[in-house]
Amino acid sequence: MAEATRTYGVCRYVSDGTRHQWSLEGIEPHVAIRLKQLFPKIPKQSAGPFLLPADLISAADIDWFMSRYPLRISAADRRQLEIDKTGFVERQDHLENILLPTFKADAMTGLREGQQLRNYQAQAVEVLRYRKSLLLGDEGGLGKTFVAAAFLCSVPGTLPAAVVCDAHMQIQWLEKVTGFTHLRVHCIQKTRPYALPPADVYVFRISQIMGWADIFATDFFRTVVYDEPQSLRTGASTAKGAAAKVLTQHTEYHLGLTATPIYNYGVEMWNVMRFIDETVLGEYDDFMREWADSYGRIAHPKALGSYLREQHVLLRRLKSDVGQELPKVSRIIEYVDYDEKAVRSVEDLAMALAIKATTGSFTERGSAVRELDIMVRQATGVAKAKAVAQFARLLVEAGESVLLVGWHRAVYAIWQEALSDLEPAMYTGSESAAKKNHEKDRFLNGETSVLIMSLRSGAGLDGLQHRCSVVVFGELDWSPGIHQQVIWRVDREGQQSPVTVFFLVVEDGSDGPIMEILGLKASEAHQIVDPFTGPESTDRDTARFQALVQRYLNRSSGAQKNVQKKAGVKPHTKALEQQDLQQLLDG
Missing domain, CATH: 3.40.50.300 (P-loop containing nucleotide triphosphate hydrolases)
Structure with a gap:
């Protein structure tokens, strides 16, 4: 007769209808210490139950942890864990295949005659199509605007789209999108809603968006593109940040375009990512416990950068990566x-x-x-x-x-x-x-x-x-x-x-x-x-x-x-x- 597997606590899937979590309960003390070391988002002073978000990456991590410290889990919860873990593995495999040098994109539709997308730009389009949220951090001059335009004109279900940019960039967006694609573009003129003309892309100056929050909440827009989203690094506590938060919550696709997402210190990345993919860095307190030191600074910035890349939420290529290296400045x-x-x-x-x-x-x-x-x-x-x-x-x-x-x-x-x-x-x-x-x-x-x-x-x-x-x-x-x-x-x-x-x-x-x-x-x-x-x-x-x-x-x-x-x-x-x-x- 086979000996029963030793377990060290219980793993349960809990949901209140809006928030889904994994609850790790009754964890033996020495295992709890190890758990907190491996999952820094768990407060060190917590005595349990220990709660982790029920997302794909957490499922993969919990499954891995349970291979070393088995936990009791119901058959239904085990199926949920397996589904999410498999989803994580499949997503990683698919995204990594997109980024292989051998990747060849299908022909882009909606581009003007004579225009074409480079392979590395097409890779960004495919990552966004599959993942739905992306911070494109390509080095300056590699055509991030063209990636956004190609995505909007070639991927079904992305229109109408809202572009949020600095005031002086509004006309440049109009010229680049209409010169590269057949999309119709309208530059927003006022800080308050008015009857919008038919268009595919509506370009907002960032100073205008606070007056349009009610329109954003109607689900009119399918995609939001934040040009230089570090302008939102102060978070949703400001009027423009609160409006951007509504816009993100009521759109399906989220794209940020910037080669410099951090203007000051690394903790700004949490605020920036809330407008792109709020799940990837979790809640603020969890993020600070996991990534920051006692001074509120990122303790291991390289690790944070690697993590964002591994989650394929940050895609960054240098000129040297795509054969466009210019003489050194x-x-x-x-x-x-x-x-x-x-x-x-x-x-x-x-x-x-x-x-x-x-x-x-x-x-x-x-x-x-x-x-x-x-x-x-x-x-x-x-x-x-x-x-x-x-x-x-x-x-x-x-x-x-x-x-x-x-x-x-x-x-x-x-x-x-x-x-x-x-x-x-x-x-x-x-x-x-x-x-x-x-x-x-x-x-x-x-x-x-x-x-x-x-x-x-x-x-x-x-x-x-x-x-x-x-x-x-x-x-x-x-x-x-x-x-x-x-x-x-x-x-x-x-x-x-x-x-x-x-x-x-x-x-x-x-x-x-x-x-x-x-x-x-x-x-x-x-x-x-x-x-x-x-x-x-x-x-x-x-x-x-x-x-x-x-x-x-x-x-x-x-x-x-x-x-x-x-x-x-x-x-x-x-x-x-x-x-x-x-x-x-x-x-």
Whole structure:
């Protein structure tokens, strides 16, 4: 007579009609310890029952766990577990077959005569068709927009579709989709619903969607495409995030297009994925337990990147992967002269704010940190603005067309005055979408050799590679993703010259701390998005702006005492803690 198999607890399938879970109950203590090690989403302090989502990947993991620690399970629940585990295996096999080099797609329908999709783009279409949710993270210039257009015109049941993009991208979407396919496109004109004309694709500016939430809830749209979904990295707590959440919930297909899903730190990926596939990273508390360290940072970014790829929810190819590798971009850090008076003019107030950032009330500290950042960054930009303009002029005189990048209006004003004879085009946050397109055309048509662009206006912009191969960053951003988005405007297919990027910096002000932080952020984002492309520095900072605060706290003790006296605060040397500062910055 065969000996009964030893079991260590019970596994049950539980459902309340809307939420389906696996409940692991009565697990023996030593097995429970092992279970929590293997499933970090289970709270360490939980005594059971232990709940896991009833999705395909959980079924595969539970089945694997039960092969080592058998659990009692009913025949009906065992069948459910087997069905889901088999579904997981079949899905993985099918998706991996799609991504094999030998994959050949069927001919795409709905494309205009003479247009065709490349094989790697067709693979993305097939992954989305099968999986229904995809974050397409292909490197800039590999045609993510064309993938979206081909998917919509060739896959039945995907129309009508909603495209959500930045304001300056609305016309580009219209031109690219209608030039590549026979789809009818309508650009949404208002922030409130109106009678929509017949169309296949409706293009929304992201600032418009909060007024259309009620229409989204009617299931009118079958597909949503988020162009640069990192714009939603603050999650559903904002009006636009809440509207996007409704749109995702009431559409069948979800596609995100971005090569830089992370602008700051890796935890932003959770918010971004909620609009693409909310099941893949689970609930926020589970995600933080499973992936984050005690500072709220991703503990193992490469592992997270690998996991997202294994689930085929993140698909990313580099130019080198598809035979389009361009010459490597030359990145040059150049120290320039600056007006010391401009930096010194804010010195006393900057030190007072730095002190208040470590000594004031919670509200005062938050306000002080933000004000310090704004004030010192602008003062730094103004201090070097004339030298930056002169640098750009020298490049133009040498025969180059220049993309000159900044952030503050006061800096733009100095550049415009210094370069007035060159009549620079303006593509910043101050122009309307129509004006931006007009200014871009002036640059592309050769009417001017300088395009002044805002750091955060570059995402998705196409065409500059045909006119320009030189980028000059006259001001820096805290996020490395912002810089990379700008560089990809010229480092893309169609570029005929090696791309050179100049970062013009000064010894004082905010440039030093920002460059230090950029190294850290780039490391974490790189490991998540490109976990297999080699090691990078992983030195950790302690806070986003702590270096900037510390720079002014480290001024001479005599100066600090004078400022403390003027500010009416008591001397205090406590360092600004990471968690406190992040809370302050988040408001």
